Amino acid sequence: MPEAPLPRLSPNHAEMLVLSVLAEGPSYGYAITKAIDLGSEGSFAMGAAKLYPLLARLDKQGLVTTTWEEVKARDSDDETNGRRRKWYTLSPKGERRLEQHVQAHRRFTALIDAFLPPLEARPA
Amino acid sequence: MPEAPLPRLSPNHAEMLVLSVLAEGPSYGYAITKAIDLGSEGSFAMGAAKLYPLLARLDKQGLVTTTWEEVKARDSDDETNGRRRKWYTLSPKGERRLEQHVQAHRRFTALIDAFLPPLEARPA
DNA sequence: TTCAGATATATCCATTATCGATATATTCCG
DNA sequence: CGGAATATATCGATAATGGATATATCTGAA
Secondary structure: OOOOOOOOOOHHHHHHHHHHHHOOOOEEHHHHHHHHHHHOOOOOOOOHHHHHHHHHHHHHOOOEEEEEEEOOOOOOOOOOOOOEEEEEEEOHHHHHHHHHHHHHHHHHHHHHHOOOOOOOOOOO | OOOOOOOOOOHHHHHHHHHHHHOOOOEEHHHHHHHHHHHOOOOOOOOHHHHHHHHHHHHHOOOEEEEEEEOOOOOOOOOOOOOEEEEEEEOHHHHHHHHHHHHHHHHHHHHHHOOOOOOOOOOO
């Protein structure tokens, strides 16, 4: 029997995961996706089309602050080098939002579990 | 501070809840919504535009079987009375699907919880 | 008796969210 | 030398949702 696919992340869940990654320190888009990809064993892999609009929304709502970093080649000091990284830092407002998401998620799972058969100790 | 809104149900979660209601016995659309509405304290209230297409999909996939019931007025035996109810019964295939949904949901929450701060025993 | 609210099923449409593809450019490593 | 990885971002087609609309009956309170 095939592994049943996981339910898809709701927008709120996706936002919560991104914020939870940023709660451990500033990061940038690509690294955030990788963290979520690895941390979920690939189950919550986010495409760029999902990630970047989400990050833009977080910025617009003041949940994160952003700064650009010029990434220079290891073997070069060339300042005109165009490689760039956009760093995201969780704002106090973002921290509060994360806590709200976590609380909402706990209520969410509690409500759902009430519909499901109890998880019993399995006979050996 | 306002109650943070719950994450929205994914299609899989909505399907799981409907199937879990039917696992307790046959039911019909309106009663299913009421069961989910009450069982979730209104949090997962489903509009008709969500419920009926969902039920139609379950039927088409063979997860439920359906029968029509003619609902007669309490004080009448009139057979031409047009009130009707569509009953849904969980099929064996539907039972298996429900179990898959439940397993997937457990994995889903476990993966998400790994991103969140542990729920510690609170100091009194 | 009347009339609002509940019961009961179902679809339409505008909005939103998602996935896959596309675009661009650099850097790493074999 | 060249493909995979790094890095950001948008476009367009598809899918799912919420609110409204449609229809018809039944219940209970004023």
